[in-house]
Amino acid sequence: MKIALIGAPSSGKTTYFSGLYLAFRNSIAFKHMTDGQIMEAQKRGLSEQFSFRVSISDSDLDGFMSRNSASLLRIPVEYPNGNIYLDKGLISGIFAFRPLTGDQLTEKHIRDFTIFDPPGGAFHGLHEKSDDIVEEMASCDVFIVLLDAENIMEALRRKSKNEAFQFLAALGKIDETIRDASSSLIDGDILPVCFMISKFDILQENVIKEVNDLIYDNLILPYSGENDKYMICVCPTSVVDQKHGEFSPYNLEWPFIFSVAGTIFRNSLAVRADADTHSRLTHDHEVRAREVERGSWWLKLTAYLRGTGVDASKARARELRDKRGRLITIADDDLTLARKLWGRLSTEGRARHVRVFMGGSEIDPAIVAD
Incomplete structure (x- = not known):
């Protein structure tokens, strides 16, 4: 700090x-x-x-x-x-x-x-x-x-x-x-x-x-x-x-x-904002994976060549979801101390x-x- x-x-x-x-x-x-x-x-x-x-x-x-x-x-x-x-x-x-x-x-x-x-x-x-x-x-x-x-x-x-x-x-x-x-x-x-x-x-x-x-x-x-x-x-x-x-x-x-x-x-405001961003990106990759999975063979091929195929999109969604969880955990650890200190400020x-x-x-x- x-x-x-x-x-x-x-x-x-x-x-x-x-x-x-x-x-x-x-x-x-x-x-x-x-x-x-x-x-x-x-x-x-x-x-x-x-x-x-x-x-x-x-x-x-x-x-x-x-x-x-x-x-x-x-x-x-x-x-x-x-x-x-x-x-x-x-x-x-x-x-x-x-x-x-x-x-x-x-x-x-x-x-x-x-x-x-x-x-x-x-x-x-x-x-x-x-x-x-x-x-x-x-x-x-x-x-x-x-x-x-x-x-x-x-x-x-x-x-x-x-x-x-x-x-x-x-x-x-x-x-x-x-x-x-x-x-x-x-x-x-x-x-x-x-x-x-x-x-x-x-x-x-x-x-x-x-x-x-x-x-x-x-x-x-x-x-x-x-x-x-x-x-x-x-x-x-x-x-x-x-x-x-x-x-x-x-x-x-x-x-x-x-x-x-x-x-x-x-x-915590910044961490929560980052976590929300990761949630949106996770959702986008999951939607992209479903679209490619249901799409034509041409869509599957072009997505694969661009690195945005079904497996790549699902893997990226899992990575973002895990990172979001780690961010929230870190925030919660600090917030335990913060809540106690804000409580002291409010009383003493x-x-x-x-x-x-x-x-x-x-x-x-x-x-x-x-």
Whole structure:
């Protein structure tokens, strides 16, 4: 799975990934749940516990993340220094599930991520955005866009409600690049885009009202309406408890949860479309075989010479039918994980203000899961 990570300078990319590494680098672990917590989870429609972990294959990158994230454990917190280059190695996400009332691990899914991490200056007017960046982004499955919460609120307060969605233009070339990279989307395809609002802890008081009135209602809803081929997730994140000045990860895992769920959904649309194409072609070859079988000796001869005789047409129909079955099986394997993740987004995600939009409306992720 290939992720395009987009963010203007100082949007919090290094801090975010250092926090993600610190919070989720260990082995799979499930929290102990009391009877009351189990009952509350069941009321919300949950039947399983969920655990997320990350691992990094590149030893240099892993060492850098380990050293860089250590500053977050100091009190007061010290933010990591230096730039992080995520395209050096593979990042793996482990998604694990077990029953609410049991101790047995029921499922574990591993997904590998390659990160395309263009320089922030390409989106902030510091240097020209190259065609290579657009081409590379167009090959990505999902976009994660880092937005600085403080800058968003400051900019949106200065704009009228009708013009709020144009705020993305103030982020330099981010919106332009997303549009360029998605211009080749075919009918029926979608582009998952996660707007990750970093430094969310800065907002502190009246967070919910600020987010609902300005970011969600006046920015994301109209932007979603302008871009109906995007499936947009908005995820507020932070790494610091401002009140106590200590490391306190909030929502750091959800951009990756949405990335996997959104990409599988996107791929399933393509797989199903391919499967439908194979069904039509299978039918065409079967019809052709019957026509030749019932036709004149001349039709049989010419069909044989062209390689479209009865046996060839039947063999091709069998081949296409088998391939269609394999495509559907692959899709169903991935959809098992996707359904679980969309279910988490619908319950836990929404409770933590992670929201999903399409076509100018907010959608319940449970609908996608179905």
